[in-house]
Amino acid sequence: MRDIPIRDLRAAAHPSPAHPGARGAAEPVRGRLDRAVSDAGGLERLPGRLVRREGQPPGADPAVTEAWEGLGYTHSLFWNMFERDSIDDQGLTLEATVHYGRNYDNAFWDGERMVFGDGDGQVFNRFTSSLTVIGHELTHGVTQFTANLAYEGQSGAINESLSDVFGSLVEQHSRGQSAAEAGWLIGEGLFTDQVQGVALRSLKAPGTAYNDDVLGKDPQPAHLSGYIETEDDNGGVHLNSGIPNRAFYLVATALGGNAWDTAGRIWFDTLTSGTLPRTVDFAGFARATSRAAVTRYGAGSREHDAVIAGWSAVGLGGGLGAGSVARSGIPPVRPSVSGRAVVDPGSHPE
Amino acid sequence: MKVVVSRSGGFAGIRTTWEVQVDEQPDRSSWAELLDALPWDEVSETAPQPDRYVYRIRCAPHEVVLGEQQVCGPWQKLIDRVRGVNDEL
Ligand SMILES: [Zn+2]
DSSP states (O other): TTTTHHHHHHHHOOOOGGOIIIISSSSSSTTTTOOEEEETSSOSSSSSSEEEEETTTOOOOOHHHHHHHOOOOOOOIIIIIHOOSSSTSSOOOOEEEESSSSOOOOEEEEOOOOEOOOOSSSSSOOGGGOOOHHHHHHHHHHHTTTTTOSHHHHHHHHHHHHHHHHHHHHHHHTTTOOOOHHHHHHHHBOTTSSBBBBEEEESSTTTTTTTEEEEEOOOOOOSSGGGGOOHHHHHHHHHHHHHHHHHHHHHHHHHHHHTTTHHHHHHHHHTTOSSSTTOHHHHHHHHHHHHHHHHHHHHOHHHHHHHHHHHHHOOTTTSSSSGGGGGGGGGOOOOTSSSSSOOOGGOOOO | OOOEEEEEETTTTOEEEEEEEGGGGGTTHHHHHHHHHHOOOOOOOOOOOTTTTEEEEEETTEEEEEEEGGOOOHHHHHHHHHHHHHOOO
């Protein structure tokens, strides 16, 4: 619900004439990149001082440069692969603030901009150092302007997963990596050498990104049977996202090639369909991806089968039409007790 | 009397907890004043913002959950103080 007031605020703050990239000209130029990076100077105040705009040369601050380039790579994935013009599909300026707070171990999306801390140097390096983090934060913007998924419980974990999925795709696309070549890590290099861990999360193998004496072990489940019920973290949105993350990884690697071409397209279609309920649960999201695959590639297509198999492998295949799983290469997994294996004949493709 | 501050969420989703035994603090009367003055019953629900921290603050019989964006004034003072005591350990 808060999406609407934010949009209104933004419209008031950036009236069309001051926004030539989107709609100032008689013939609007779609897909024109428009970025703005600000520096909070160690304070927890937003937006901070504007330090770089489009057309200006790079400066000496690596955090500004990383944010700047990351915004560019993220815009490139969404525009060149999915024909989406910035987070609102109307050329909205991509805004970031770096150097937020002192030793601030976090990055977030405040509804208008991405905000990055420098890390404390003991556990975390600066948060702009991984492109996946920048792609993740901007995807929160895309989600806000589209399905606007409620940021708690299962819909919150899907919101998180979508940010991880497209954050990973931004990195894969920028590196020209296929699904088989990609590392499928979120926040690689964010931990200092003092931490035993390669990244914050792994889409390929949730729960294995780190295992450290101080931080403990990566708590993400990779299957619905490990779903974590908690009141922390808005209902474990950064924990349970491991389940849909792994489903996406399985679909992308089963299909092969570049993950953004097919699996990414199905997930993007799902996110932007306009029919995803704001409080959708895992099972509903799985069904929505299956429908999106049918719409684009056809019922019983290789893509449709891969989607069913991916969700089945994480315990969410119930109701997706398991009859076509056998053709896709990933063995069907017997639904677990908590697998919500509800048969929904209406969604069966045949 | 014990104060527990638990921070969850954030991009990393790593939970951190800090505790203070108020009775063992040299300045326990000033702790008691701070705790008494907190607006425990005036915390309103707010829409969560993606990747922001979530703070759970407990001091029996009170317990509140605050989004990072709601942490200011006396709550900020309390969290800084609890973390400060833990940093000294
Ligand atoms: Zn996030």
